[in-house]
Amino acid sequence: MTDRYGQDVLAGDWKAPRGGRSTPLAAENGVVVEDVETGWVGAVVRVEKAGGIHVVHLEDRRGRTKAFPLGPGFHVDGRPVTLTRPEAAATAQLTAARAAASRTASGSRAVANAPAKVASASRIFVEGTHDAELVEKVWGHDLRIEGVVVQPLDGVDDLEAAIRDFAPGPEKRMGVLVDHLVPGTKETRVVEAASRLQPWAPHVLIVGHPYVDVWQSVRPERLGMKQWPVIPRGTSWKHGICAHLGWPHESQADIARAWKQILGTVRTYADLEPSLLGRVEELIDFVTAP
Structure with a gap:
């Protein structure tokens, strides 16, 4: 029997536009x-x-x-x-994001959900608080996994006394990072004498970078500069840098804020100069060696 009304006009995708759905x-x-x-x-x-x-x-x-x-x-x-x-x-963005998440700021492979080890007897010593904060920001994850503590010295003028007080040994190694370790400087003379100190010398590694201050180990491009300025003799280096950048530098609080601003530009090891990277990695290897 023929359907006198024809096909149901509401059957199928009757709401679809004439050109088809997108x-x-x-x-x-x-x-x-x-x-x-x-x-x-x-x-x-x-x-x-x-x-x-x-x-x-x-x-x-x-x-x-x-x-x-x-x-x-x-x-x-x-x-x-x-x-x-x-x-x-x-897909490339997702892969890159996953790869970044699997790496620490120092570039090493991240260990997820790993608890920090109990601090080992070995230590890494740096000159001051700024040095310690920079090392913590970039290598903090690695150091916690290894159970290594970074400790400020408040300068290296009395490095020999610091070595005697720590009394390093085969199971208690001492790594030291020194600023401005270049030939002819006071730091070089101090390090040469401390490196010969017995009976602790075999268990101590002292290395240094060429920069006047650890601030200078941050790549200048991170602060919008092509290179760090040369500060005239007789002018406090940090105060001179702040003045060059147009930052307040009248008080110690100003200097502290300036450092926080510089440290804030550091995201990974790529924001630091290779001369510092190599020395810190060397110290970590030394104090964590079996």
Whole structure:
């Protein structure tokens, strides 16, 4: 019997637009699309975030480029599409994020959920509080895993007394990081004498970096400089640096705030000079060796 009313008009996807429903399409480089609103036709050249939204840049056949919000509103061969972030880029970003999360600030592999070890007898000594804070920021995770404590000395003028007080031995090694350890300096003479101190000398490693102060081991680019300025003799180095940067430097509190600002620019080992990196790694190896 013939259906006198024909097919049910409400059957199927009756709400679909005439051109069909929009399908997602990754905005990979080279994909040619048309912006429905303006009629602009071009190939995808890049996707980026601008003004809080993702935009896609389309280059037409004349080489002109125009940006459009990423999402719906495009056609490919007459079919509506919704442009999405490129899968390859999204995957690469996720991989990079996971890789970064698996590394510590020092670049070593992170050990997840590992409790800090009970402090070992061995120690790393540095000249002052700023040195200790910098080492903690970059190598803190590694040191806690190894159970190594970093201890400030308040200068190295009496390094021999510090060695005698610590009394290092085969199971109690002492590593020391010294500022401005270059030929002809007071620091070099102090270190040479302390390195010969018996019977502790075999269990002590003293290394140093060439910088006047640990501040200078931070790459100057992190502070918007091409290089650290030379401060004239007779001027306090830290005060001179603050003056050069236009920061307050009248009080010790000003100097402390300046250091916090410098330390805040350090995120990973890549923000430090290699001359410091190598020395700290050397000390860690020495005090954690079996």
